Amino acid sequence: MRSKFLFLFFFLLSTAVSVAQPAKPVIDAIRKQYAPDARTAIFRVEADSTATLKGKTNLPDAKQALTTQLQQQGIRFQDQIEVLPAAVLGEQTYAVVNVSVANLRSQPRDAAELATQALLGMPLQIWDKERGWYLAQTPDQYIAWVDFGGIQRMTKAEYDRWQQADKIIFTRPFGFCYSESNEQSQTVSDLVAGDQLALEKEAKQFYQVRYPDGRTGYVLKKEAQRYDRWVASLHPNEETLVSTAKTMMGIPYLWGGTSVKGMDCSGFTKTVYLLNGITLPRDASQQVYTGDLIPTPNKDFSQLKPGDLLFFGETATSEKPERVVHVGMWIGNNEFIHASGKIRISSMTPGAPNFDEPERNRFLRAKRVLGKN
Incomplete structure (x- = not known):
């Protein structure tokens, strides 16, 4: 009796695997084509033992391509894929x-x-x-x-x-929005550099502002700008990138952070560029694909300019691909600024007081974003 049960169990198991198996390479191919980076696209689809496609995606074209290819290959399936946004x-x-x-x-x-x-x-x-x-x-x-x-x-x-409302942008590293046009009044919330609020009225010393949920308050004009005027004033260059970066010196490292409350390495470079009107991708492994490659033969940094991004990590081998795990920004004088423990400046010059030998050893390449679209 036990042997019959085991035979039935393994028969059903092998049948389930054989039913789901033909769909898997098709699913994997579609995922690779339409959603190669799970950080920026959703394609969480699998085939279960009954050949039912389950999961979610925000890419209707990817779902259509998948079902079409399965049909063309004669693979039978039931479609239970949910296309987002969720109902x-x-x-x-x-x-x-x-x-x-x-x-x-x-x-x-x-x-x-x-x-x-x-x-x-x-x-x-x-x-x-x-x-x-x-x-x-x-x-x-x-x-x-x-x-x-x-x-x-x-x-x-x-x-x-x-989106269409007039806005202000907070430009100081840290501050507050007040319930009245008085710095001694109750605070509505804290504010950090890059925060935006809808503009209601403009007075002598304060902007009257509105939050997305309808709350209102007052922001000191000396700590913010009208968003349209701020954008018009932007002329990102080597000096503005370096000066922006140095205003964040000493801010603690925070994995996942992209604000002055705490930053990781790519969150820091992203914020520096954002406050100069330039949007970078989120992670170092994404930022490395932006901009133009700057030659650094044998770790000769003489062609770098302030604002260039430096990438660090592990070089590719026959067993594993390259891994980009860290990013910093060149500031000149053979130095770069980065988030490592805190926002700090390191040198590539052996013997310098701030020489960072580990980072020099794992340097991979440099890219120039300034001047690109």
């Missing part, structure tokens, strides 16, 4: 960050890894919901989970009105 969201498939810095995590729970951060006023696309968490995509296409307290969800019409 549970209703019409509120957009959001705007509603706190000075929203923490976006790799999974929908407080204990999950911090993936990135988003600043007050930043627009988001919302794809899914799990309990009080929302799967959001930032303007640089990064996808992660944000809790309900960090955002104000909106319909497309509400979102468009927010």
Whole structure:
């Protein structure tokens, strides 16, 4: 009896594997084609033992390509793939960050890894919901989970009105919005560099502003600018990038951080460029594909200019591919500034007091972003 049971078990198991197996290479090929980077696209699709396609994607074209190829290959299947945005969201498939810095995590729970951060006023696309968490995509296409307290969800019409409203941008590293046009009044919230609020009125010393959720307050004019005027004033160059970077000296390292409350290495370079009107991808392994390659033969840095990005990591071998794990910014004088423990300046010159031998040893390449679109 036991042998018959084992035979039936293994027969069913082998049948399940054989049913799901033909679909797997097709799924993998579609994922590689349409969603090669899971940080910026959603294609979480698998075939189960009954040849049912299950999962979620925000790429309708990818789903269509998958089902078409399976049909062309004569592979039978049942389609249960959910195309996002999820129906549970209703019409509120957009959001705007509603706190000075929203923490976006790799999974929908407080204990999950911090993936990135988003600043007050930043627009988001919302794809899914799990309990009080929302799967959001930032303007640089990064996808992660944000809790309900960090955002104000909106319909497309509400979102468009927010986008079209006049704005101010906070330009000091840190400060506050006040409930009255008085620095001694109750604070509405803290603010960090890059935060944006809707402009209601402009007075002599204060901007009257509105939050995405409708709260109002007052921001000192000396600590902010009208967004349109700020954009018009931007002329990013070597000097402005270096000066912006140096205002962040000593800020502590925070894995996943992209704000003055704490930054990781790529969060730091991203923020420096953002405050100069240039958007970089989120991670070092993404930033390395931007800009133009600058020759550094035998670690000769003489052709580098301030603002160039330096990438560090592990070179490729016959057993494993290259790994880019760190990024910093060149500031001249054979030095670079980066987030390592804290925002600090290191030297590539042996014998210098701030010589960083480990980083020099794992230097991979340099890229120039300044002047690119």
